[in-house]
Amino acid sequence: MALLELGPHGLYCAAGDFYIDPWRPVGRAVITHAHADRAQAGSRGYLTAASGVALLREWLGAEAAVEALPYGQPLTIGGARVSLHPAGHILGSAQVRIEQGGEVWVVSGDYRTAPDPASEPFEPLLCQAFVTEASFGLPIFRWPPEDEALDSVQAWWRANCEAGRSSVLFAQPLGMAQRLLTTLDGSIGPIHAHPEIERFNRHYRAQGISLAGLAPEADGRPALVLAPPSAQGDSWMRRWDQASTAMASGWMRIRGPRRRRALDRGFVLSSHADWPALLAVIDATRAETVWVMHRQPAPLVRWLVEHGRTAVAVEAQYGEDEA
Amino acid sequence: MKAFAELYRKLDETTSTNAKIEALTGYLRAAPPGDAAWAVHFLIGRRPKRLLESRKLAEWAMAEADVPEWLFADCYHAVGDFAETIALLLPASPSASDAAGRPADPAADLPLQYWVESRLLPLAQSDDATRRARLIAAWREMDEAQRFVWNKLITGEFRVGVSQNLVVRAIAALSGLSAGTVSHRLMGDWQPSAAFWRQLEAPEVAEADISRPYPFFLAYPLEGDVEELGDPAGWQVEWKWDGIRAQLIRRQSSVFLWSRGEELMTGRFPELEAMAALLPDGTAIDGELLPWKDGAPLPFAQMQRRIGRKALGARILADVPVALMAFDLLELGGQDVRERPLEWRRAQLEALAPRSAALALSPVVEAASWEGLRAVRGESRARKVEGFMLKRRGSPYRVGRRRGDWWKWKIDPYSVDAVLIYAQPGSGRRASLFTDYTFGIWEQGKLVPFAKAYSGLSDEEIRAVDEFVRRNTIQTFGPVHAVKPELVFELAFEGIQLSSRHRSGIAVRFPRMARWRHDKRAEEADSMDTIRALLGRRES
Numbered sequence: 094m095a096l097l098e099l100g101p102h103g104l105y106c107a108a109g110d111f112y113i114d115p116w117r118p119v120g121r122a123v124i125t126h127a128h129a130d131r132a133q134a135g136s137r138g139y140l141t142a143a144s145g146v147a148l149l150r151e152w153l154g155a156e157a158a159v160e161a162l163p164y165g166q167p168l169t170i171g172g173a174r175v176s177l178h179p180a181g182h183i184l185g186s187a188q189v190r191i192e193q194g195g196e197v198w199v200v201s202g203d204y205r206t207a208p209d210p211a212s213e214p215f216e217p218l219l220c221q222a223f224v225t226e227a228s229f230g231l232p233i234f235r236w237p238p239e240d241e242a243l244d245s246v247q248a249w250w251r252a253n254c255e256a257g258r259s260s261v262l263f264a265q266p267l268g269m270a271q272r273l274l275t276t277l278d279g280s281i282g283p284i285h286a287h288p289e290i291e292r293f294n295r296h297y298r299a300q301g302i303s304l305a306g307l308a309p310e311a312d313g314r315p316a317l318v319l320a321p322p323s324a325q326g327d328s329w330m331r332r333w334d335q336a337s338t339a340m341a342s343g344w345m346r347i348r349g350p351r352r353r354r355a356l357d358r359g360f361v362l363s364s365h366a367d368w369p370a371l372l373a374v375i376d377a378t379r380a381e382t383v384w385v386m387h388r389q390p391a392p393l394v395r396w397l398v399e400h401g402r403t404a405v406a407v408e409a410q411y412g413e414d415e416a
Numbered sequence: 417m418k419a420f421a422e423l424y425r426k427l428d429e430t431t432s433t434n435a436k437i438e439a440l441t442g443y444l445r446a447a448p449p450g451d452a453a454w455a456v457h458f459l460i461g462r463r464p465k466r467l468l469e470s471r472k473l474a475e476w477a478m479a480e481a482d483v484p485e486w487l488f489a490d491c492y493h494a495v496g497d498f499a500e501t502i503a504l505l506l507p508a509s510p511s512a513s514d515a516a517g518r519p520a521d522p523a524a525d526l527p528l529q530y531w532v533e534s535r536l537l538p539l540a541q542s543d544d545a546t547r548r549a550r551l552i553a554a555w556r557e558m559d560e561a562q563r564f565v566w567n568k569l570i571t572g573e574f575r576v577g578v579s580q581n582l583v584v585r586a587i588a589a590l591s592g593l594s595a596g597t598v599s600h601r602l603m604g605d606w607q608p609s610a611a612f613w614r615q616l617e618a619p620e621v622a623e624a625d626i627s628r629p630y631p632f633f634l635a636y637p638l639e640g641d642v643e644e645l646g647d648p649a650g651w652q653v654e655w656k657w658d659g660i661r662a663q664l665i666r667r668q669s670s671v672f673l674w675s676r677g678e679e680l681m682t683g684r685f686p687e688l689e690a691m692a693a694l695l696p697d698g699t700a701i702d703g704e705l706l707p708w709k710d711g712a713p714l715p716f717a718q719m720q721r722r723i724g725r726k727a728l729g730a731r732i733l734a735d736v737p738v739a740l741m742a743f744d745l746l747e748l749g750g751q752d753v754r755e756r757p758l759e760w761r762r763a764q765l766e767a768l769a770p771r772s773a774a775l776a777l778s779p780v781v782e783a784a785s786w787e788g789l790r791a792v793r794g795e796s797r798a799r800k801v802e803g804f805m806l807k808r809r810g811s812p813y814r815v816g817r818r819r820g821d822w823w824k825w826k827i828d829p830y831s832v833d834a835v836l837i838y839a840q841p842g843s844g845r846r847a848s849l850f851t852d853y854t855f856g857i858w859e860q861g862k863l864v865p866f867a868k869a870y871s872g873l874s875d876e877e878i879r880a881v882d883e884f885v886r887r888n889t890i891q892t893f894g895p896v897h898a899v900k901p902e903l904v905f906e907l908a909f910e911g912i913q914l915s916s917r918h919r920s921g922i923a924v925r926f927p928r929m930a931r932w933r934h935d936k937r938a939e940e941a942d943s944m945d946t947i948r949a950l951l952g953r954r955e956s
């Protein structure tokens with residue numbers, strides 16, 4: 094018996110009468126993580142992982158009814174037993190485990206298996222049906238070791254400093270930006286963050302995650318400037334218009350996106366699973382059925398089917414989160 | 417090739433002209449010269465023509481990556497670039513990275529020159545099965561960035577956002593040369609090599625110097641009796657070889673071979689250049705270029721056969737190998753040593769001569785007396801040499817043709833290059849062939865009959881001349897055929913004197929055809945001036 098179905102507003106669990114990451118306002122919404130495409134305002138009640146509540150409120154406001162559920166703690170909603178488990182994507186990101194009558198379904202949300210000091214480590218789960226993301230669901234997406242990529246970032250920044258120019262690094266403002274800030278070496282030079290990033294930083298710091306210290310004001314020294322991709326070309330960026338530009342994202346694996354943005358460098362760093370990790374996670378769940386949720390789920394579905402699995406394409410209406 | 421892949425990435429990533437120039441100079445400064453030359457070759461758009469169809473490359477990559485065709489197509493759709501899609505799909509190379517994906521032993525990074533010359537270009541001659549095996553082996557040895565550039569080179573799609581002008585600016589910045597000079601040096605049909613790179617970035621003033629030969633020291637024919645030279649112990653005696661006088665120069669890892677006519681012959685004698693690569697930098701050797709096989713000279717006509725070739729195939733290289741019969745050393749360790757005594761130069765030459773089939777040391781002939789030497793000189797023909805060279809011990813290496821220190825003591829003291837103008841059939845056994853010839857030399861723009869000769873050619877050459885006469889007769893006077901003035905022969909004779917009975921005013925003694933000068937055109941034959949000089953010599 095299917096515990097979930099795809100309704101007009103998103104993934105729906107009839108047994109508990111709730112939606113997971115709905116793209117329209119609903120009665121009750123379980124939110125996997127606080128990225129804007131998941132956090133549709135207007136629902137009557139929300140449930141999310143405890144460490145993600147403050148981040149979620151950045152979108153929903155203080156008035157929204159947001160219930161916090163610690164990782165691993167079961168909650169009975171109607172006829173379903175629901176628990177949240179770390180997804181490793183951003184702080185407070187969760188896989189949603191739903192159990193009813195011995196049947197277990199897991200909705201992964203966005204996930205990453207590589208360790209990240211700025212988020213809780215991914216927890217592998219067993220289930221009969223697994224609903225997976227597929228942001229990077231092609232074999233061309235294979236991440237280099239993260240420490241190697243981070244070393245390249247630092248080297249680029251250091252070289253720019255030596256050349257007397259600043260470095261503007263575009264990164265997803267929630268998740269990747271903090272991932273970078275846990276590692277960037279403030280002794281190379283001052284670090285500035287775009288307000289859109291600083292907005293989330295405080296919630297990380299509040300939960301004891303150590304981020305690099307930010308310089309309050311530009312003082313003319315060559316600096317590293319963290320900014321969301323959407324800030325490219327906005328007025329805040331104008332004072333850095335002579336800087337070298339780069340981006341940290343899984344999309345930087347391909348030359349095309351980097352060239353279209355006219356960036357000097359691209360660093361392959363992602364908050365998502367790459368192709369090998371997607372396959373490994375799917376395998377580890379031992380799921381009989383795999384739902385692939387993405388705007389373009391087809392290649393992963395076909396791959397799974399050709400490898401003897403039951404796989405279904407679920408066309409999600411989520412945006413790209415640039416990570 | 418990692419550095420080249422990194423250069424590609426840098427050029428590809430930045431939109432800033434300065435950053436591109438910086439990346440180029442950084443790479444070119446650090447690269448081995450052979451790599452730098454190939455890099456410039458590719459960057460200015462001289463990419464190799466496509467070695468493989470993209471379809472085949474994809475097919476083999478799919479198999480290697482274990483990716484079905486539909487998935488490859490999906491990936492290509494996302495990437496939009498063929499070489500890149502393949503590079504991104506191939507499995508991580510075991511030799512390019514360790515288990516954690518970190519780069520392996522840096523020693524595994526082979527030079528660009530190696531990859532191009534030993535791995536890429538040979539693919540052109542291979543069949544598909546071999547290509548496939550070699551391509552997969554290559555992929556397995558490379559990291560992703562190298563694979564990308566490699567795939568671009570293979571599919572003939574190597575393009576990166578730099579103009580030739582930008583490359584020129586980078587080389588100019590690096591070498592201190594003007595952009596004009598660099599552009600000029602990049603012109604024409606050059607082969608990427610370490611030597612090319614060195615010439616490309618060599619300082620302007622040194623440009624003429626690096627290849628510049630020393631003026632040849634030329635011997636005078638011996639006048640009078642050899643006994644007049646005094647004690648034979650004061651002379652170094654060598655055979656006079658019959659080849660092409662040449663100066664072999666090795667400087668800054670480049671090789672230059674000059675003929676006496678100051679013609680640069682580099683490129684025509686690969687075996688010599690290979691040998692010269694074994695010489696230390698800053699070396700100039702004087703010698704005679706000979707067709708040389710199994711320790712003995714081949715007839716000079718063989719050399720002419722080889723020189724006449726436009727392309728040097730393996731066959732002609734094997735049939736007519738050449739060697740430099742070295743006899744003097746003009747530069748050692750970059751120093752001009754021409755003022756040093758003959759014996760010193762000879763000893764140094766012997767010390768540095770590499771063991772090579774393409775280099776021989778001109779043997780010194782030992783004899784206690786002139787009488788003894790005269791006897792040995794009689795072996796000249798059998799040894800295929802022209803007699804002796806006599807060099808005064810203790811003498812420097814002089815400039816040009818000078819009397820006193822070097823003499824040639826030839827068995828044929830006189831020779832001129834003359835043009836065949838008349839031919840007539842021989843007598844007796846040779847009656848059916850044109851074997852009796854009249855030769856002319858130039859006087860005021862006309863060929864004047866100068867000497868008749870009947871001997872000296874091989875039967876094969878006689879048949880060839882006969883054939884020429886039959887096809888090129890322009891007029892007949894009884895049995896005598898006037899022919900188109902085309903064939904040039906070196907005539908040797910024993911004596912020369914003025915004669916009112918001859919149209920040329922000259923009479924020569926015992927003229928014979930020393931050799932057929934296939935290498936000369938009629939216009940290049942000698943003139944009466946040469947003859948008058950020979951006469952003057954006799955009279956002085």
Ligand SMILES: [Zn+2]
Pocket residue numbers: 126128182203414
């Ligand atoms: Zn997300």
